[in-house]
């Protein structure tokens with residue numbers, strides 16, 4: 029296992045990039061801790077595969093370096109990097125048994141036979157494949173085959189990192205959580221450095237200690253699931269994490285006063301003058317609806333009752349705006365939004381501005 033350092037790393041698929049927009053991966057400077065479980069999360073085309081391919085060695089970055097521990101591996105081919113990879117679709121041999129498939133990466137690396145037998149037996153146990161160990165992989169279900177793929181990645185104890193590229197795509201939705209839980213257990217048991225690419229927030233938040241959120245080639249935030257929820261560093265993070273996502277509404281800010289919809293809200297922090305696009309962000313969980321005219325008027329378009337709470341959807345100042353209310357809460361016909369000022373984030377050109385206390 030290794031610490032992985034991304035040192036001023038950036039990549040453009042153009043030979044002579046002219047501007048930031050030409051970079052599929054904008055500059056990132058970051059250290060992935062040894063033994064950490066990371067998820068790379070973002071929508072299609074945001075640069076996840078580009079970053080993963082640079083880590084695996086399939087792609088040489090146009091700028092910057094990548095280090096495994098102290099060693100600069102930027103120019104190394106994948107096979108020189110000592111990493112394991114698990115892909116979207118199972119990569120296994122149908123004519124081999126489950127046990128032979130799991131043993132294969134170790135046999136290739138000439139690990140002693142008794143060591144192979146021990147590791148394969150351990151892996152069969154943790155993957156709950158005991159009753160199928162001596163069956164040919166042919167005829168197993170897609171999720172069983174993908175379990176074997178995961179096992180083949182995890183059976184090598186000595187790898188620098190294990191990279192997972194959307195590994196649960198082929199798995200039935202109701203089985204996904206089982207494999208996700210299993211992966212988490214395996215991470216605790218073996219402590220590998222794991223990097224898991226997904227566009228699914230549930231997968232990212234349940235698997236990872238730290239989530240790396242990407243948007244249009246930029247790493248916009250790296251944080252624990254709690255940090256991404258409590259303090260989104262970019263409006264995209266607020267929108268992408270949470271269901272429904274954060275409300276984002278254009279506003280103006282002067283010092284510690286926010287102006288929105290003809291109303292003034294006193295903020296707990298002061299802000300230097302902000303040029304350009306200024307928005308306030310607040311999660312629907314921190315909005316109350318008032319019937320007595322207190323707050324900013326909201327026109328309600330729908331109320332969704334989903335068990336323990338209700339999602340109230342509507343418009344505020346012409347922008348989509350949601351509130352999450354407790355199960356029994358009244359939804360006034362003429363509602364206005366009362367926003368908790370301590371939960372408001374101020375965003376300048378989409379990035380969070382922290383202000384001064």
Ligand SMILES: Nc1ncnc2c1ncn2[C@@H]1O[C@H](COP(=O)(O)OP(=O)(O)OP(=O)(O)O)[C@@H](O)[C@H]1O
Pocket residue numbers: 041052070071072073074075076077078079227
């Ligand atoms: N070989 C390539 N040549 C030119 N442009 C590319 C190449 N591969 C990717 N791109 C572009 O780089 C950007 C990032 O793509 P990338 O595949 O890294 O995104 P992604 O987040 O992995 O998307 P997906 O989830 O759809 O795989 C996209 O605009 C894509 O069109």
